[in-house]
Amino acid sequence: MDQMPRAAVDPLVKGKVIPDVLDMFVPAAEIxxxxxxxxxxxxxDIKPSLGTQRPRVHISGSTGSPGYYTLVVVDPDAPRPSEPIYKEWLHWLVIDIPEGSDASEGKEIMPYMGPQPPSGTHRYVFxxxxxxxxxxxxxxxxxxxxxFDTRQFSSENDLGLPAAALYFKSQKQ
Known part of the structure; x- marks a missing residue:
C-alpha cells in the first residue's frame, strides 16, 4: 500500500473502526x-447538538467513470462503549448516490438519526x-x-470493501 492510501486509513485503525466495523481497505474515493x-x-469530536440535523455528505471517486455509492452510518458503541450490545446501531442508510454528488441525491433507506450517546464516548462511522x-x-x-452489521450488509448487497470512510467521536453533553 502506498503512502497516501495508508495515511487515509491510519486514523480508522487508531480509532479501532478497523477492525470493529470495517475490514482493511484501500481508499478509492473521498468522503x-x-x-x-x-x-x-x-x-x-463533534457535540451531539451539532449533529441533530442531517449532514452534507459528498462522495467523489477516483475512477473517472460515473457510478453510484451506498452510505452506511453506524454507532458501534451502543448503548455503552464498555457494553456495546446493540453493536452496530444504524444511524443512516442511503443507496444510489451518484458519484460526485451529495447523499441527499440518493435514495434514503433509513432516515438520518443524529448522535445521541447515552454514556461514554461513541464513534460514528461513515x-x-x-x-x-x-x-x-x-x-x-x-x-x-x-x-445492524455493516460487513453483512455489504456482503448481502455485493458491495465489497468500502471505497472511503471516516468517523467522529461524540459524548453526552
Missing part, C-alpha cells in the same frame, strides 16, 4: 462530511461503498437500526 459550516475530520450498478432497493429486508 466529505459537513455539519453546517464545520467539516468533520476523521477522529474529531462508510461509502461503490455499487456495481444502481440498486433501487436493498436485499436485506427489513433494515433495522438495532444490531
Amino acid at each position: 466529505a462530511v459537513r455539519y453546517g459550516g464545520i467539516r468533520v475530520e476523521c477522529g474529531s 462508510a461509502a461503498f461503490r455499487q456495481h450498478s444502481p440498486m433501487e432497493t436493498v436485499r436485506r429486508r427489513p433494515v433495522e437500526r438495532e444490531r
Whole structure:
C-alpha cells in the first residue's frame, strides 16, 4: 500500500473502526462530511447538538467513470462503549448516490438519526461503498437500526470493501 492510501486509513485503525466495523481497505474515493459550516475530520469530536440535523455528505471517486455509492452510518458503541450490545446501531442508510454528488441525491433507506450517546464516548462511522450498478432497493429486508452489521450488509448487497470512510467521536453533553 502506498503512502497516501495508508495515511487515509491510519486514523480508522487508531480509532479501532478497523477492525470493529470495517475490514482493511484501500481508499478509492473521498468522503466529505459537513455539519453546517464545520467539516468533520476523521477522529474529531463533534457535540451531539451539532449533529441533530442531517449532514452534507459528498462522495467523489477516483475512477473517472460515473457510478453510484451506498452510505452506511453506524454507532458501534451502543448503548455503552464498555457494553456495546446493540453493536452496530444504524444511524443512516442511503443507496444510489451518484458519484460526485451529495447523499441527499440518493435514495434514503433509513432516515438520518443524529448522535445521541447515552454514556461514554461513541464513534460514528461513515462508510461509502461503490455499487456495481444502481440498486433501487436493498436485499436485506427489513433494515433495522438495532444490531445492524455493516460487513453483512455489504456482503448481502455485493458491495465489497468500502471505497472511503471516516468517523467522529461524540459524548453526552
